[in-house]
Amino acid sequence: MQLVRKGIEILRSYGPVSFVSAIFLFAYWNLGIRTIFLIYYHKSSGPTTNVIIGKISASIETRTYYEFELSYDLKDEQKTLENVLGDTSQDDVFYDIGANVGLYSYLFGPAVSECKICAFDPHAMNAAALKRDLERNKIDGMIFRLALSDENGTFELSEEGQKAGFGDHSLDTTESESTVPVIFRRLGDLREEYTLPVPTVVKIDVEGAELDVIKGAKDTFSAPNCKxxxxEIHLDRVQSFGGSPKQVKDSLTNTEFEIEYIDEEVGGRSMMKATK
Structure with missing residues (x-):
């Protein structure tokens, strides 16, 4: 009944064109039309997809549906990607935390010097796909198959899909029947062990564990050249880790960052940009 009332409201307020458009969008997102379209599009495409953001281009492996969906959905992150690439120079060091298959890493690679990309993802298939794509695009980076947190140890990772590119590998295991053990490390300890440089640009997308990552990276993020x-704050998941969007924001402002939002509350997510 709520959908019917909403439809009547759209028809009365905005007219029949908007009403028909709303019906199409509802069907596209909720009745499987989008998935059918992407499956067909994926099958008609080759094993790789070329992605272009501004003057930067990269060849991305899209052998699985989920990898293809990620590359297709890059248009929804256009503004963020343009911001990231616009903030970079040849002297920058980029950390891709929660890299998945590394869309940011291999778009970022052509913009910076060699050996200045560090990507972190705990899922084996994602890390393998990322390695192949970096090699294909002749980008030399370090890949760490682990999760960053505020402590060191081994914990369980929710694994809702078995193929590279699946976006719902989460540290929140409360509703998952499938888990795999993963290594957790504090960024400060990992940097000391591997003598990693301080990042100048960082991307964090960790499905709700943002606050834990920032806590474990406090010394790193406090460095003057971490600029x-x-x-990305997952509004529906951050509370599962005992945090809140405000705590994430405060943890960065406490290390002398100024905060702005690029995409606020889009699809249950909010992209925060912190700068010094």
Whole structure:
């Protein structure tokens, strides 16, 4: 009944064109039309997809449907990607935390010097796909198959899909029947062990564990030359880790960052940009 009332409201307020458009969008997102379209599009495409953001281009492996969906959905992150690439120079060091298959890493690669990309993702298939794509695009980076947190240890990762590119590998295991053990490390300890440089630009997308990552990276993010952090806050998941969007924001402002939002509350997510 709520959908019917909403439809009548749209028809009365905005007219029949908007009403028909609303019906199409509802069907596209909720009745499987989008998935059918993307499956067909994926099958008609080759094993790789070329992605272009501004003057930067990269060849991305899209052998699985989920990898293809990620590359297709890059248009929804156009503004963020343009911001990230616009903030970079040849002297920058980029950390891709929660890299998935590395869309940011191999778009960022052509913009910076060699050996200045560090990507972190705990899922084996994602890390393998990321390695192949970096090699295909002749980008030399370091890949760490682990999760960053505020402590060191081994915990369980929710694994809702078995193929590279699946976006719902989460540290929140409360509703998951499938988990795999993963290594957790504090960024400060990892940097000391591997003598990693301080990042100048950071992207964080960790499905709700944003606050834990920032806590474990406090010394790193407090460094004067760590100048920009892009942090995607998952509004529906951050509370599962005992945090809140405000705590994430405060944890960055406490290390002398100024906060702005690029995309606020889009699809249950909010992209925060922190700069010094």
């Amino acid at each position: 920009t952090i892009y942090c």
